Amino acid sequence: MRISLPFRQHATPRTPLVRALEAAVGSAHVLHLAEDLLAYEYDATIERRRPDAVVFPRSTEEAAACVRIANEHNVPIVPRGSGTGLAGGAVPAQGGLVVVLTRMNRILELDPRDRIAVVQPGVINLALQEACAPHGLLYAPDPSSQRICTLGGNIANNSGGPHTLAHGSTVNHVLGLEVVLPDGRVTWLGARQLDAPGVDLRGLFVGSEGTLGIVTQICVRLVRAPEAVRTMLAIFETIDEATEAVSAIIRRGIIPVALEMLDQEIIRAVEPQLHVGYPLDAGAVLLIEVEGLRETVLEDEAAVIGVCRELHAREVRTAASEDERARLWEGRKGGIGAIGAVSPNFYILDGVVPRTRLPEVMREVMRLSEAAGFRCANIFHAGDGNLHPNIMFDELEPGAIGRVLDLGGQIMRVCVDAGGSITGEHGVGLEKRSYMEWIFGPPDLEAMERVRVAFGGADRFNPCKLLPTGRGCGHAHATELLRHLETPGVYV
Numbered sequence: 352m353r354i355s356l357p358f359r360q361h362a363t364p365r366t367p368l369v370r371a372l373e374a375a376v377g378s379a380h381v382l383h384l385a386e387d388l389l390a391y392e393y394d395a396t397i398e399r400r401r402p403d404a405v406v407f408p409r410s411t412e413e414a415a416a417c418v419r420i421a422n423e424h425n426v427p428i429v430p431r432g433s434g435t436g437l438a439g440g441a442v443p444a445q446g447g448l449v450v451v452l453t454r455m456n457r458i459l460e461l462d463p464r465d466r467i468a469v470v471q472p473g474v475i476n477l478a479l480q481e482a483c484a485p486h487g488l489l490y491a492p493d494p495s496s497q498r499i500c501t502l503g504g505n506i507a508n509n510s511g512g513p514h515t516l517a518h519g520s521t522v523n524h525v526l527g528l529e530v531v532l533p534d535g536r537v538t539w540l541g542a543r544q545l546d547a548p549g550v551d552l553r554g555l556f557v558g559s560e561g562t563l564g565i566v567t568q569i570c571v572r573l574v575r576a577p578e579a580v581r582t583m584l585a586i587f588e589t590i591d592e593a594t595e596a597v598s599a600i601i602r603r604g605i606i607p608v609a610l611e612m613l614d615q616e617i618i619r620a621v622e623p624q625l626h627v628g629y630p631l632d633a634g635a636v637l638l639i640e641v642e643g644l645r646e647t648v649l650e651d652e653a654a655v656i657g658v659c660r661e662l663h664a665r666e667v668r669t670a671a672s673e674d675e676r677a678r679l680w681e682g683r684k685g686g687i688g689a690i691g692a693v694s695p696n697f698y699i700l701d702g703v704v705p706r707t708r709l710p711e712v713m714r715e716v717m718r719l720s721e722a723a724g725f726r727c728a729n730i731f732h733a734g735d736g737n738l739h740p741n742i743m744f745d746e747l748e749p750g751a752i753g754r755v756l757d758l759g760g761q762i763m764r765v766c767v768d769a770g771g772s773i774t775g776e777h778g779v780g781l782e783k784r785s786y787m788e789w790i791f792g793p794p795d796l797e798a799m800e801r802v803r804v805a806f807g808g809a810d811r812f813n814p815c816k817l818l819p820t821g822r823g824c825g826h827a828h829a830t831e832l833l834r835h836l837e838t839p840g841v842y843v
């Protein structure tokens with residue numbers, strides 16, 4: 352990553368904002384030096400902007416105090432979890448205060464009888480899964496970043512994962528939320544059980560991408576771990592055959608719990624690093640998992656193998672042990688990270704299309720990438736029609752970032768034209784807010800803006816995210832801002 356920031360070698364004087372934050376949470380939990388702020392100017396995508404300060408509250412009261420202090424000092428507020436977001440959602444687009452929730456990382460309650468857990472927002476997704484396992488329970492949403500992403504970030508982005516196909520995304524598993532509103536007041540949305548009476552404000556909040564408040568406590572529902580699981584690797588000569596098999600499996604009436612695709616570029620990145628057993632010469636593989644009662648799982652497994660063979664799978668392997676199953680999943684969950692070893696930079700896209708349109712959309716994605724002169728690796732939740740083309744590039748090549756962003760826009764347009772949408776799970780963030788106008792008309796966008804205002808969000812709470820409008824953000828697409836990145840030392 353290029354570092355062109357003119358470092359300030361000497362301690363920066365504390366601003367009144369910093370002094371007030373230090374008084375509220377302790378000076379050890381406030382960052383304000385340029386070299387410390389550097390780590391909080393980006394998330395997992397390519398947008399960057401330096402905050403004025405970063406604060407790490409330990410409790411709801413401290414988080415609320417931070418919000419009130421930022422308001423008193425008239426600076427924007429940006430909530431942040433682990434910073435693995437892929438749409439620039441945690442990037443402080445107008446500077447201001449980044450509120451990092453990772454110190455609030457306790458599981459407060461795990462009740463196996465009522466099958467609920469109450470957690471703080473900085474709890475890591477996998478930590479909750481691991482805490483549930485001894486009780487035979489599961490917190491179902493499992494983003495591939497689950498080793499590091501937080502529950503707070505999952506809620507803000509309504510994150511999905513390989514198992515979304517059967518279990519649904521985060522919103523289907525959240526019962527209630529404690530939130531700090533943009534004016535610093537604290538309230539609960541939803542409850543400890545499904546179907547709380549009244550307007551479903553909990554549902555509105557999940558997926559609002561940190562624009563309606565800061566989540567400080569979360570009540571989630573847990574499901575019973577399945578009696579039996581079968582995990583298969585279906586190997587195909589081409590992406591076309593693999594994507595045809597995806598809708599054929601579901602047409603046959605089988606809903607696998609996961610149906611993931613990895614193409615040859617990904618396999619060739621993953622295998623030398625992780626040695627999980629993916630064949631290097633395959634055009635694409637499908638990772639297919641079925642779960643349920645022992646008897647039905649065996650039937651589903653046989654049916655899946657039958658469909659894959661009809662669709663010309665070269666081979667379908669079933670994991671023979673828990674260890675083999677874990678390795679197959681390690682390849683999937685480590686797939687995006689593995690691209691980092693074969694390309695200096697990559698840009699992950701997130702679009703969704705009707706499953707049946709996958710073969711033609713994938714052909715167009717590959718054609719556009721080739722025409723733009725980039726290699727493209729694909730690893731995605733095929734069962735949901737949720738594609739993730741990864742455009743590989745070198746940011747040191749003059750003009751590369753602009754060309755990559757243009758290609759990203761073209762691919763999103765292909766998804767929309769195929770009856771799909773601009774995000775399947777990563778959110779709109781800073782990156783795709785101008786594309787919102789491709790799918791929503793002015794009345795829809797106005798209604799969303801009014802919801803934001805009703806929560807007290809307005810312009811200073813995570814500005815320039817999600818909606819194409821916003822004072823000071825203009826209508827410019829992030830692409831325009833990001834072109835500045837081509838000029839060393841200049842920040843958006």
Ligand SMILES: Cc1cc2nc3c(=O)[nH]c(=O)nc-3n(C[C@H](O)[C@H](O)[C@H](O)COP(=O)(O)OP(=O)(O)OC[C@H]3O[C@@H](n4cnc5c(N)ncnc54)[C@H](O)[C@@H]3O)c2cc1C
Pocket residue numbers: 394395429430431432433434435436437439440441452472493494495496499500501502503504505506507508509510511512513560561562564565566567687688776777813
């Ligand atoms: C390798 C890799 C694989 C990934 N795989 C998946 C996947 O399979 N499925 C998927 O959906 N995503 C995936 N992601 C994207 C990302 O991990 C998710 O969006 C995740 O939920 C972000 O969590 P985070 O803690 O990193 O949040 P951040 O990136 O810190 O923040 C994300 C958004 O949430 C807001 N936010 C964070 N915490 C709070 C809070 N407490 N209250 C209010 N708003 C808050 C931020 O303002 C921002 O808008 C992947 C990312 C990577 C790098």
